[in-house]
Amino acid sequence: MGSNTYLLLPLLLLGACKPAPDERHVLPGADAAEGLRLAKAVGCGACHVLPGLDWPQGRAGPALGGFAKQALIAGKLPNRPEVLVPYIRDAPALTPGTTMPAMPLSEEEARHVAAYLYSLDD
Numbered sequence: 001m002g003s004n005t006y007l008l009l010p011l012l013l014l015g016a017c018k019p020a021p022d023e024r025h026v027l028p029g030a031d032a033a034e035g036l037r038l039a040k041a042v043g044c045g046a047c048h049v050l051p052g053l054d055w056p057q058g059r060a061g062p063a064l065g066g067f068a069k070q071a072l073i074a075g076k077l078p079n080r081p082e083v084l085v086p087y088i089r090d091a092p093a094l095t096p097g098t099t100m101p102a103m104p105l106s107e108e109e110a111r112h113v114a115a116y117l118y119s120l121d122d
């Protein structure tokens with residue numbers, strides 16, 4: 001047994017207990033209902049169809065139903081909380097040239113909005 005085996009073993013064990021999809025999306029302390037309220041307040045609905053929001057239902061951006069199941073954000077970035085939160089606040093910083101504008105949300109507010117988006121699993 002080479003010494004590499006000892007290094008690899010913990011990594012293999014970690015791989016074996018990969019978190020379920022829902023656990024990947026956990027945002028401690030964030031609240032999906034508050035996220036929907038904030039998404040309404042800042043006008044995400046002007047460009048997106050948001051489950052839970054009847055009006056407006058803008059079409060400039062993709063409909064966000066089922067977003068929790070997507071592997072990627074905007075087809076480019078891994079769909080994980082640590083990427084989604086900054087993306088919601090400043091999409092152009094992460095995907096230069098995008099038409100999704102930066103939105104006036106604090107990091108805490110964006111965490112609530114992310115929790116709401118991760119509640120959209122169908």
Ligand code: HEC
Binds near residue numbers: 073
């Ligand atoms: C002015 C229109 C506009 C507004 C307002 C807007 N977005 Fe977007 N959004 C877009 C567009 C356009 C895209 C597609 C971006 C791309 O593909 O580069 C997008 C992409 C996204 C994505 C990625 C969707 C996917 O299927 O990968 C998420 C999530 C998102 N927006 C959330 C929000 C949230 C939350 C708000 C409110 C805080 C918001 N957007 C406000 C236009 C907008």
